[in-house]
Amino acid sequence: MSEHKKFEEVTINSESIFKGRIISLQVDTVTLPNGETATREIVKHPGAVAVIPLIGDKMIVVEQYRKPLEKSQVEIPAGKLDAGEEPLKAALRELEEETGYRSENVRLVSSFYTSPGFADEIIHLYIAEDLVKGNANPDEDEFLECEAITLEQAQQYMRDGRISDAKTILAVYAWQLYRLTGRI
Numbered sequence: 001m002s003e004h005k006k007f008e009e010v011t012i013n014s015e016s017i018f019k020g021r022i023i024s025l026q027v028d029t030v031t032l033p034n035g036e037t038a039t040r041e042i043v044k045h046p047g048a049v050a051v052i053p054l055i056g057d058k059m060i061v062v063e064q065y066r067k068p069l070e071k072s073q074v075e076i077p078a079g080k081l082d083a084g085e086e087p088l089k090a091a092l093r094e095l096e097e098e099t100g101y102r103s104e105n106v107r108l109v110s111s112f113y114t115s116p117g118f119a120d121e122i123i124h125l126y127i128a129e130d131l132v133k134g135n136a137n138p139d140e141d142e143f144l145e146c147e148a149i150t151l152e153q154a155q156q157y158m159r160d161g162r163i164s165d166a167k168t169i170l171a172v173y174a175w176q177l178y179r180l181t182g183r184i
Contacts, residue, residue: 012031099146
């Protein structure tokens with residue numbers, strides 16, 4: 001048995017429970033490696049992008065209300081992938097929609113799963129430099145405010161709980177590494 005198959009759970013039944021505008025929920029019945037069965041609740045997500053927009057010695061962030069948390073959060077620009085959309089194209093779109101900035105100097109930092117224990121959401125994280133200011137055009141149900149912050153402000157926002165989501169915390173540490181080494 002190959003190493004990557006050692007812990008495989010084989011789906012024997014999948015039941016769709018909910019299908020929303022962004023996510024869907026399914027319950028899978030699986031056979032475990034020991035032959036027993038179990039159920040797995042799985043959130044299906046189309047994937048997302050996030051951008052670390054750097055301008056000089058500052059990073060552009062947006063503050064917006066997050067209903068699941070019942071509070072405002074400071075985050076890097078991000079958004080879901082549209083059906084069939086390439087992640088780089090989505091990153092450029094989200095950067096401009098949320099901040100008004102454009103960039104032709106954008107590169108992938110990493111792609112990561114947000115909560116692999118129950119969701120398949122993947123975020124493609126990009127860094128954008130050489131920003132050019134344009135006009136923000138957020139979605140009609142999106143209310144946000146842009147701010148350019150220093151690394152020290154970002155670290156303080158983390159201590160204060162204003163930055164508390166994984167993608168933005170990862171972005172702050174990637175930015176810090178980039179400033180120290182010149183590499184991401």
